[in-house]
Amino acid sequence: MRELSTPVSREEVLSLRAGEVVYLSGVIVTARDRAHRRALEEGQAPVSFNVIYHCGPLVRRRDDAWEVLSAGPTTSARMEPYLEQLLERFSTRLIIGKGGFSKAARGLLKKHACAYLAFTGGAGALAARAVKRVRGVHWLELGIPEALWVLEVERFGPLIVAMDAHGESVYQG
Amino acid sequence: MREQLVELIRLAVTSLPKEVEQALQQALEREKNSLAKLQLEVMLKNVAYARERSLPLCQDTGMPIFFVRGFSNLAEVVEELRQAVREATTRVPLRPSVVDALTRENTGDNTGEGVPVIHFLPGDEKSITFLAKGAGSENVSRAKMLPAREGVAGIKRFVVETLRSAGAKPCPPVIVGVGIGGTLEHAAMLAKEALLLPLGERNSREELSRLEQELLEEINALGIGAMGMGGNTTCLGVKVLTSACHTASLPVAVSVQCWAHRYARLRRVNEEWVVEQ
Numbered sequence: 271m272r273e274l275s276t277p278v279s280r281e282e283v284l285s286l287r288a289g290e291v292v293y294l295s296g297v298i299v300t301a302r303d304r305a306h307r308r309a310l311e312e313g314q315a316p317v318s319f320n321v322i323y324h325c326g327p328l329v330r331r332r333d334d335a336w337e338v339l340s341a342g343p344t345t346s347a348r349m350e351p352y353l354e355q356l357l358e359r360f361s362t363r364l365i366i367g368k369g370g371f372s373k374a375a376r377g378l379l380k381k382h383a384c385a386y387l388a389f390t391g392g393a394g395a396l397a398a399r400a401v402k403r404v405r406g407v408h409w410l411e412l413g414i415p416e417a418l419w420v421l422e423v424e425r426f427g428p429l430i431v432a433m434d435a436h437g438e439s440v441y442q443g
Numbered sequence: 444m445r446e447q448l449v450e451l452i453r454l455a456v457t458s459l460p461k462e463v464e465q466a467l468q469q470a471l472e473r474e475k476n477s478l479a480k481l482q483l484e485v486m487l488k489n490v491a492y493a494r495e496r497s498l499p500l501c502q503d504t505g506m507p508i509f510f511v512r513g514f515s516n517l518a519e520v521v522e523e524l525r526q527a528v529r530e531a532t533t534r535v536p537l538r539p540s541v542v543d544a545l546t547r548e549n550t551g552d553n554t555g556e557g558v559p560v561i562h563f564l565p566g567d568e569k570s571i572t573f574l575a576k577g578a579g580s581e582n583v584s585r586a587k588m589l590p591a592r593e594g595v596a597g598i599k600r601f602v603v604e605t606l607r608s609a610g611a612k613p614c615p616p617v618i619v620g621v622g623i624g625g626t627l628e629h630a631a632m633l634a635k636e637a638l639l640l641p642l643g644e645r646n647s648r649e650e651l652s653r654l655e656q657e658l659l660e661e662i663n664a665l666g667i668g669a670m671g672m673g674g675n676t677t678c679l680g681v682k683v684l685t686s687a688c689h690t691a692s693l694p695v696a697v698s699v700q701c702w703a704h705r706y707a708r709l710r711r712v713n714e715e716w717v718v719e720q
Contacts, residue, residue, distance in 0.1 A: 291481070304547075326502065326540075327538070339498055339499060340499045344503070345579045368579075368611070369612045369614075369670070370610075388670060388671075390486060391670055392500065392614050392701055392702060393488075394489070394493075394499060394502040394503075395493035395496065396492055397502075414538065414539055428481055440671075
């Protein structure tokens with residue numbers, strides 16, 4: 271079992287091996303289809319993409335603060351068409367999601383020193399327990415699930431290194 | 444009955460039916476693959492935590508679907524269910540996940556053109572079943588008009604191929620509803636309805652019971668495993684519903700449901716509405 275904190279460096283990513291279990295602390299940002307498209311169209315993002323989380327959280331507004339109630343991963347395959355451009359434009363080191371990418375993505379992750387970590391799909395309540403605070407939200411006009419949510423997490427996991435930066439994967443396909 | 448409807452939705456999204464939880468527990472006891480075991484453990488831990496805190500177990504509180512039996516005032520029921528979904532969205536709360544199909548603009552309250560999806564069914568007893576259908580599993584569901592000559596072998600090939608190509612996307616271990624016969628839309632409807640049949644109950648038609656068992660074994664033999672981590676549990680159960688069909692047709696639909704199979708029922712018991720799971 272490994273503990274990691276953000277920002278995650280290239281060296282740290284290269285030390286991760288498929289099948290390892292990781293707990294992550296620090297700042298992560300959620301992004302789904304529409305946020306990927308917008309970031310690539312604009313060529314920039316209002317926040318660091320060091321760690322991207324494929325997630326559309328269930329949130330509640332309490333006075334002036336956002337509260338995260340459930341925040342499990344969404345299906346990563348939907349974001350695969352943006353992966354190549356994303357990795358070319360942003361120095362993303364970790365992508366967290368569920369279900370993984372196809373075999374074709376292994377080379378891209380290797381080339382750009384990025385690892386894919388899987389969290390258990392459907393385990394939204396447990397994921398939200400690891401979220402200590404919402405640091406901010408951008409692009410809310412895309413709708414709550416599609417916005418960029420900047421989340422402060424503490425020991426988020428267990429995350430499985432499902433696809434590492436060496437071309438190895440725990441998935442069959 | 445607004446209050447009971449909101450409670451129906453709350454119970455469905457915050458609590459997993461006991462028999463699904465038991466099926467996950469049994470899968471964990473059987474599982475040898477350590478990564479798959481870890482996934483099943485996290486699922487069960489999440490179920491307990493969500494139930495204890497009354498939190499939606501998955502952030503995708505899904506497309507709202509109702510199966511309504513025994514009612515005659517359909518227009519009133521539609522309006523009441525729409526209002527209940529709106530209210531549940533702020534009170535439970537639910538994630539606003541419903542958008543216009545073309546502009547993709549979020550409606551903000553989980554209602555929209557034709558949403559919630561409402562199926563009216565005949566019946567002497569009044570009941571309303573709510574099913575929260577997440578997109579990860581709905582997106583890999585399929586319907587096909589098979590050549591009639593392909594028969595049971597063709598049905599099996601189509602169902603297994605649907606699950607093979609779905610891989611880890613629908614959050615396995617999944618529950619699979621299969622609709623056979625009728626027309627394109629009727630087969631799809633039967634597949635959805637099949638998801639609501641009790642997991643542990645045997646199909647009363649011998650050949651369908653055998654088909655369900657064989658499909659379950661073939662899907663588990665794919666080796667996809669919990670969240671795609673491998674191992675021997677890809678599917679918790681297969682349920683089949685059938686309808687007669689045209690002599691030239693063989694419609695088949697496969698409704699894939701994630702392990703977080705969230706549904707609950709409102710029933711009339713001694714003149715009172717009771718929410719049960």
